[in-house]
Amino acid sequence: MRTKKIEPFLFLAPALFVLLVVFGVPIYRLFVLSFQRQSQGKQIFVGLSNYKLIFMDNVFIQAIQHNGTLIICVPIMVVAALLLSILLFERIRGWQFYRTTLFLPYLLPITVVGLVFSYIFQFSGVLNGILNAIGLKFLALDWLGSTHLALPTLMFVIIWKEMGFGVILFLARLMSVDEELYDAAKIDGANWLQLHLNITLPQLSTVIEFFTVISIITMLSWVFNYVYVMTNGGPGNATIVTELYIYLMAFQYNNINLAAAVSVLLLLVTGIFIFLELYLRDRAEVGEALG
């Protein structure tokens, strides 16, 4: 009788142990570190002073502003992915080829993508070469080297890489929509726009919400690789983001306590979206939509 009760935990124990080491303990220590300061080789309690300090740092303020700006990518990605998935769903000629192709960027390592794009966007790179050749010389700009353009250029690359996931997700859901809904609406004389506003959007609403939340989480806390490879936060601090700020604070300026305070804030903000995502995942039943 007793063995029956502990049996589940024997199966769970190894996984829980690893999760505790990699998530549990670090998150607990993170909070502790964020309230401490290094003093004569010891960590002493300093209350909220780390939090006050980081908000006085202009670079940190810039970093969170940039993460905020990156969120502009989300509506662009949603609309574009929606449009493309509808076009593929309507069995445009060669749709299977397009589906595979549009998903391709999502697969490639960000490191490779970032490096290739940094050559493409070089001042003497291929994009400006093409612009010059077709007589648009005035558009040949220093895409990654100018403070105004570096962040928008980075955003383009992020959209290029992350959008395919939305297309696949939406298309998979569309495939499971009852075709009769469309047939009925067509008999009633609905045009293309009405068809998709009245049927497609409501049918897709849960996966759209899911993709939106996942993408917001990406923009807030999963863009380190892009920035590190393409601009390393520069020129100046034009592309510094919260993750890079944490990395530099911890491993370049060796101030783990300030880095911990920023991490706590990032965790809390991301946490709000994580709970939203969990709730939406249950509703979207993403896995089942794919069969």
Place this chain on the structure above:
Amino acid sequence: MRHHFTARAFLGGFVRQVLVIAATLVVLFPIYFLVVSAFKTQSDYITNLWGLPHSLHLDNFNIALAGGKFFRRFANSTILAVGSVALSSFLACLAAYAFARMKFRGKRFLFNLILSLMVIPPVVMIVPMFVTMVRWQLVNTYQGTILIYTGLLMPFSIYLMTNFFQTIPHEIIEAARMDGCSTLGVFWRIMLPLSGPALVTLVVVNALWVWNELLIALVFLQKDDLKTLMVGISALRSRNYTNIPATMAGLVIATIPIVVVYMFGQRYFIRGMTSGAVK
């Protein structure tokens, strides 16, 4: 009237095709640029930025592979991927079995808690993890990094396998029980052999994730002969390395394993990505 209608339909079809083709070209161009540049000489690259190479110049691949550093990093990435994928898959299957097929208190809560870990950005844990790893002397070791990767892969793996185990019919398990199979026996002889497709999905998605990972590898494997392929690649730009075609050749080689894995497991991969949305 009829004519008008077909003309509009034709125009609509044309506009749609143009939109999709434009998107496809934007997606393909960087990939095209990467591949053709890898086969150009340096002077060909500078004078002929977007055209096809004048002749197939294979020397870039020799330069990229020279000195054995590339092989070393390739091997490091492979060791980490194999180690952490094997360990995480095994532990996740055990846990998923408990979630899918056993009753215990707090199950729902524990499962949701683990699920919520899936989207926690690793950067948040990196500072305290580093402090701990230094104390345990696991910085600059394969074991330490494999442990971290295993933990990070665990939430998605448990989620995927639990969902899959739940689809295995109760009757099969009951029948095995009747024949005197122990719980562990059911796990080894029934659950795992039936999980082929799900396990392939898991291995493909997780292996690609580890292969592409940068931040953890950057922080926890700083010694030169332990660096991974992606860390090595990320250093190429900052080093002011001017042989762009040779760099491109290196990038092509680093991407080949991904393309191979994708071609073998495309179905599984898309299923895994869309079901768990692992980052």
